[in-house]
Amino acid sequence: MPRHYEFGLDTFGDVTVGPDGALLTHAQVLRNVVEEAVLADRLGLDFFGIGEHHRHEFAVSAPDVVLGTIAGRTERIHLGSAVTVLSSDDPVRVFQRFATLDGLSNGRAEVILGRGSFTESFPLFGFALSQYQDLFEEKLNLFAALLPQEPVTWSGELRSPLTDQRIYPPVEHGQLRTWIGVGGSPESVVRAAHYGLPLVLAIIGGSPVRFAPLADLYRRALAQFGHEPQPVAVHSPGFIADTDDEALDLLWPHYQVIIDKIGKERGWGPITREHFEGEASANGALYAGSPETVAQKIAKAMQAIGATRFDLKYSNGTLPHELLMGSIERYATQVVPRVRELLAEADAESEQAEPAADAAAPASGGDAA
Numbered sequence: 001m002p003r004h005y006e007f008g009l010d011t012f013g014d015v016t017v018g019p020d021g022a023l024l025t026h027a028q029v030l031r032n033v034v035e036e037a038v039l040a041d042r043l044g045l046d047f048f049g050i051g052e053h054h055r056h057e058f059a060v061s062a063p064d065v066v067l068g069t070i071a072g073r074t075e076r077i078h079l080g081s082a083v084t085v086l087s088s089d090d091p092v093r094v095f096q097r098f099a100t101l102d103g104l105s106n107g108r109a110e111v112i113l114g115r116g117s118f119t120e121s122f123p124l125f126g127f128a129l130s131q132y133q134d135l136f137e138e139k140l141n142l143f144a145a146l147l148p149q150e151p152v153t154w155s156g157e158l159r160s161p162l163t164d165q166r167i168y169p170p171v172e173h174g175q176l177r178t179w180i181g182v183g184g185s186p187e188s189v190v191r192a193a194h195y196g197l198p199l200v201l202a203i204i205g206g207s208p209v210r211f212a213p214l215a216d217l218y219r220r221a222l223a224q225f226g227h228e229p230q231p232v233a234v235h236s237p238g239f240i241a242d243t244d245d246e247a248l249d250l251l252w253p254h255y256q257v258i259i260d261k262i263g264k265e266r267g268w269g270p271i272t273r274e275h276f277e278g279e280a281s282a283n284g285a286l287y288a289g290s291p292e293t294v295a296q297k298i299a300k301a302m303q304a305i306g307a308t309r310f311d312l313k314y315s316n317g318t319l320p321h322e323l324l325m326g327s328i329e330r331y332a333t334q335v336v337p338r339v340r341e342l343l344a345e346a347d348a349e350s351e352q353a354e355p356a357a358d359a360a361a362p363a364s365g366g367d368a369a
Helices: 026-042 063-071 091-104 129-146 186-194 208-224 244-266 273-279 291-305 321-360
Strands: 006-011 047-050 078-081 109-114 152-154 162-165 177-182 199-202 232-240 287-289 309-313
Touching: 006 026, 006 321, 026 047, 026 063, 026 321, 047 063, 047 109, 047 309, 063 078, 063 091, 078 091, 078 177, 091 109, 091 129, 109 199, 129 152, 177 186, 186 199, 186 208, 199 208, 208 232, 208 291, 232 244, 232 291, 232 321, 244 273, 244 287, 287 291, 291 309, 291 321
Parallel strands: 006 047, 006 309, 047 078, 078 109, 109 177, 177 199, 199 232, 232 287, 232 309
Antiparallel strands: 152 162
């Protein structure tokens, strides 16, 4: 039976430069993100995700508002967060916002819950960083209680309790599709499995293959908690041009800007071109290159991890809107069809190998050596 694969795009609404090299306004970037999503829908991609940030380099602080605008301009693509920083938000309000988006989009809403890689939202909304872990644990517990859409009675330590409370609006058909986004810790993977929720692995550095054990841990934990198998997705940055050299040369100065900015805040040294090209190599987490190069790399990572969805984080620093649109088009029309072809070939080979392996296995019984 062929496996079902999905391919999406993620953006943080990175503030980009215009034709004159000057930074665009945040408002213009927001309008450009909508056009990028409209293109993704027209080209048949499966998902468009928008991340939440509260700093100058990124234009999107309210993804659900942008997604609502996109819902009115698109027809079939699923729309979601990438990620919603649940620790500094209220689970009930998050559920209400995405249930509203689900109604407006005729059932196309998704939410990816996570802790995020930045901490600006904590002081902004009055939360203590010292409670970073506890806030997420408790709020995820409440959000999970909301998903069945039954009256909720719940209590915790950091939020007021609920007693036989219904949440409106309800999701029209089934449950709100909810994922847990993780950066790579075993504890986060097991937490996602505990709630029986699908997993998104944010792989932004190093070899994607090293995340395979985490995906295996997640699947084992799902079984131990008594849950049905759930999909695993991969989120990674990338950029596609006609050739490998063109992709690297176009991306490098814009990628360098954002990585060095963040690195200075976190005590990293400046990124080098050598390191950048290493991440774009066959064993790195940056999917930058020609359509064939990127397709081969995506297929390899998905096979290693057992992922059934890949979301390309297509916005990278100040990379201009026009280049992003070109990358989206190559991704949808050249990369995704090629990845589907490669995965279909691999799945067919795997199916053929299974009967041979079964036939070669020793028969069970008391006399087996």
